[in-house]
Amino acid sequence: MKNRSTSGSAFLAWTIGFLFCLGLSNIYAQNDEKYRVRLRADYVKIMEGDAYLNIKATAKIEDETLPVPNIDIAVYNEVEDEEIILGNTKTNMKGESRFVLNKSMDLKSDSTNTYNLGISFNGNDSFRKASKSTSFKNAHIVANLIAKDSINYLTATLRETATDSLLAGESLIIQVQRLFNPLKIGEEFNFTDENGTILVPIEEGIPGVDGNLIIEVVLDDSDDYGTVISIVNAPVGTPIVEEITFDQRKMWSARNKTPIFLLVFINLIIAVIYGLFIYLISNLFRISKN
């Protein structure tokens, strides 16, 4: 009887100890776990403007893909077996970073005129190290506004820069810049012809500030060339007539624009009330003198 009781207690103690260790190991396992960072790098080139890498870092944490903010990322140019460091950048709160590729960086291409860029993250207490490569060839778009038979067209020619060869069969997007999402015009797919050119009519009546449209010709996320954007200022839109009455609402404006009626009305009320106050206080003096 006594033996049974002792073995029962021992079993209970062992079970509690086992469960405790199991729990403890889980806690430590959780603390030790490092998450895997997923990096993405997209090359974007704006004609007559900057070329840059759009970098995004995410991680899957508890079945949810979340941005990884504030991590240091190194950017380098891969030339044959050599990695030439171009610089470092840090992700923002959205896990994003834009690394501008200055002309002074003097990027080097391989024998096929392809540029190979890499990004890498060295890891930290929470995330494992990660890296990503991206490759692109240099291309450029020449876009112009032309008018034929009173119709405005946008023509754009796409060429590979290194070989100066025309690029046929590539799809270009034509869009007008807007505050939130751009407004696409033309066909859904505008493929370049054998001359590497597209011709897209600009329909009438597109509103723009003072009638100016900022039109973008975009080679979007091409496998070979990345994203190339050419911007054309086209004064062919319909001027926007501002119907905002905010400036006319003088009740919201600066004090030097106080409406006359308000100045007169409020000052009149103040004058009447305080005039009566002066009269009443003078009455107190009159009472004291009588």
Next chain:
Amino acid sequence: MTKYESLINDLAPRKFGKRGTIWTLILVVFIILGLIAYIDQVNKGQVVTNMRDYALWGIYISNFVFFVATSFVGSATVAVLRLTNNSWRTPVVRIAEIISLASIVMAGFTIMIDMGRPDRLLNLFIYARLQSPITWDVIIIPTSIILSFLLLYFPLLPDLAILKKHHLKTKPTFSKWYGKLSLNWTGSKVQKAIQSKSIKIIAIMVIPVGILLQTIDAWLFSTTYRIGWDSTNMGAYFTSGAFVAGLGALITVVYIIRKVRRLEHYITDYHFDKLAQYLLLTCLVYVYFNINEYLIPIFNAPVEEDIHLNALVYGEYATIFWFSQIVGLILPILILLFKNGRKPLPVFIVGIMVVLGSWWKRYIIVTPTLLHPFLPIEGVPESWHHYFPSIHEWLITGATLAMALLIITLFVRFLPVIPIQRIAEEKGLLKTDKKAES
């Protein structure tokens, strides 16, 4: 002792007994605690409060709105009852004037307490935009303080002269002060004529200034595009609410003073019945405006307003909302409808219910709207979506309420709370006395 002397004895201010002293000390302790909390707030900044980018107005502003509403009691009783020839008002008007002055003074202080940088108070005047309701508020509050003071002071002059004479032998220092404050009042025809004319002007002024004060207070909210505030009903809604809050406070204070000073012969059941009827009428009007304020949005409110209303009716603020509506408004109406409910004690209880309901009502007017911002900020901490005052805020607010009560207490200690001269005139004691003297 003649009847007139007996009247003066009854109504002249008296030294506090044990209870009065303890009461005053309690108020002083509350004020000191609040002062310590306020000094800490000035040193550390408003981070010691629970106000953040969303709830940027909290208990201070709701308390300010309550004080402004309560100060309307001067307009509601003195002016309205005077202009409508309700002679029963006599024993309660002085108390109403005192509450009015104490409340509006504390409303001014509360605004300063809410300022993150009180040292920049003058900027309110230097950089004032006349288009801004806040500027109108900055103008109307000092105006109301001056008017409330004059409203109290002019009718006091004869009583101060009576007290000067009354204390001449027993308390010469008091007598000297009462003499100075009475401005050499002798009761001459000229003095009476000037005083009567002045009081008439003040009584007329008090109503538009009072309505302006309440309306501007309402416009601070309704001129914004914020849900729950963006309403054309707001000015009238606030004014009707001020009648209720002011009368609730008046009834409560009148009952306590009557009890403590044993003034049952002067403030009778009849006066409570009349005050109760007046409060009942104002509560009914306020219910009407509440229906306008909450029912119409149920029909035509955009989604955000609907969320706001749900938070009030079913959600986070439901307890306070229904407390202010039921305890502060519906139950008082039901009690006051019956004659037995208009006896002094039930009316006093109703007064307390109304005051508590009115205070929390201002809290739910100010706070829930702020938690549903016009332009929501992305990724704000969860705590910004909720607000409950911090210890600092409670202590400081408690101190402002204690300060208002202390002002009332000190006035009760040193001034006759019922107009002696006027009661004597109404009872015909002055003529009888003069005949007896001759």
